[in-house]
Amino acid sequence: MNFHARDVKGPRLCNEALDEPIDESDRRSMTDQAAQKLAELFDILKIDHANDHNTRETPKRVAKMFVEEILAGRYTAPPRITEFENALAYDQLIVTGPIELRSMCAHHLMPIYGSAYVGILPSAEGKIIGLSKYDRIVEYFASRLQIQEELVKQIGQYIEDVTKPRGVAVRISAVHMCKTQRGVRASRRSRMVNTYYWGELAVRQDLKREFLDECIALDRAASD
């Protein structure tokens, strides 16, 4: 079966998931068609991929990388989340991180890499989720063409939807290779940091402070 993007209903923005995940055979067909287009791109760029031992398999390899890894969060279902009742009505701030962040910039198709931190202020009536699920949620939304301002918000809003907490904070600190490898060629130590706050975390300075202090402490612990 030939895969046509127009057959798929729903949003097409680069960092939105399709309405329905697409199955493996559609993804394979999408990969084959993308590989053909990448081969054409190589032709235009005068790369003799048919005879060049270094690039012979590259169009196929890159197409597969896009469908199965870089953009996987658009074509697959969100991670399965195991929710637990908040039986003891724990109501203090939980902070987890650093979570490995790997994404791709929507403007230049260059890697974005760094760390994410998630803060949750649970509600007595809400749910809590297994700690490793925050890593999965970050990975799911990062596996798209992204800009950091939207990525941080998508992660936060998803956690709100799933756990109905009193507050959420998501912080990302990342290197953008479109800034370090090209253009202004900034130092690889140059990062972008941004934070999304929601609920009580958006309005209470003491909670923001506590979240940021924990992020610093987690960073320090991770570099020991």
Ligand SMILES: [Zn+2]
């Ligand atoms: Zn960029």
